[in-house]
């Protein structure tokens with residue numbers, strides 16, 4: 001095996017898989033590309049881990065990239081057929097950008113003659129980092145990769161078998177999706193979410209939207225404890241037995257737990273490049289081509305801090321987006337910039353997009369949940385069918401849109417309406433009775 005390639009991708013996650021797809025589509029020659037990852041698998045669609053994987057419905061090789069993006073499934077044979085070298089179980093311990101060389105934990109090196117694409121993603125923030133007493137007890141889980149998901153699936157089965165209890169720390173995406181997964185696989189009535197905020201997914205959901213999901217979680221046997229700050233974990237023989245938190249009034253409580261899942265955010269894996277690349281917003285700073293401060297070196301996906309134009313204000317600031325659509329499009333952008341033989345591609349434009357699926361519900365959100373916007377709820381939120389919320393900024397401009405239960409076409413309408421910055425919408429003039437009716441009215445304005 002040669003140790004120098006024209007291009008090396010560091011990281012084998014979502015962005016890496018889509019970068020490989022884009023290279024193949026651009027007609028890369030066999031032998032030109034190598035991918036290095038510490039995971040034992042070639043790239044897969046990470047979002048499945050907190051959804052189908054917990055339910056037992058998704059297992060590798062069923063969800064390798066680019067299944068989520070509607071492309072060919074890139075199992076290990078796919079890379080081999082395309083002449084792409086894929087090093088798995090290969091943790092990179094050092095990156096020397098001046099020498100264009102990566103050093104692996106094994107001591108081997110791999111070099112690139114032209115381009116490095118950094119796709120190291122992010123890792124779960126651990127409560128041990130904050131010195132929370134007991135945070136290193138066994139039975140406390142995080143969810144980032146297949147290994148974590150396998151451990152969690154086994155722990156759920158053991159907890160169910162022992163009639164134990166589970167506590168989820170954090171009411172964001174990971175917390176909500178994991179709680180739904182646990183409740184759906186035998187821990188209904190034995191799962192509690194604890195979070196410091198006053199509602200689920202507080203950064204995105206309005207109190208009215210959050211209330212719908214909180215009712216659903218209650219009905220599915222998941223308790224939600226709000227305003228609760230976790231202060232310690234209790235344990236016995238090195239294994240977690242409880243989660244202690246203080247409530248809004250400062251009183252301390254302990255919930256029994258033989259299984260804990262922590263979902264309190266992620267941190268970009270930038271450390272290999274400290275002092276070698278410019279950084280911004282907790283990530284590696286890139287321009288509109290995904291190019292870093294060192295020529296020939298690009299960053300894509302969760303690790304990249306790119307110039308993002310605010311839908312609400314038009315201001316441009318470097319930001320990271322931990323989402324698969326950004327992984328796909330930033331990877332494609334970097335590959336276009338690298339392979340373009342004429343003019344560079346148009347500047348990267350990204351409309352923030354989020355989605356989630358819990359129980360039988362499924363929502364999408366486009367744009368920004370701007371704090372100073374007027375919110376307009378629509379649809380039947382009691383029946384929890386097609387409903388949502390619009391965020392209207394200055395001049396009645398649509399800056400954010402949330403849709404639960406709509407069709408793909410209806411989601412597309414909201415996406416276009418936010419992307420086009422539909423203006424002159426008046427909250428009082430919108431007929432909000434029917435979710436689909438409101439979406440149809442917006443469609444007529446496009």
Ligand SMILES: Cc1cc2nc3c(=O)[nH]c(=O)nc-3n(C[C@H](O)[C@H](O)[C@H](O)COP(=O)(O)OP(=O)(O)OC[C@H]3O[C@@H](n4cnc5c(N)ncnc54)[C@H](O)[C@@H]3O)c2cc1C
Nearest residue numbers: 011012013014015038046047092120121301302322323324
């Ligand atoms: C459980 C879960 C559920 C999610 N659900 C959704 C969702 O519903 N919708 C959505 O849009 N997004 C979701 N996300 C976020 C989405 O998965 C990420 O945005 C995406 O995976 C980021 O892709 P990436 O390629 O940038 O990084 P990653 O997919 O994290 O890949 C990074 C890769 O680099 C490897 N690596 C890092 N450092 C090194 C090193 N030093 N040496 C070798 N290899 C290294 C890692 O092991 C990993 O394989 C979810 C994330 C998680 C964890």
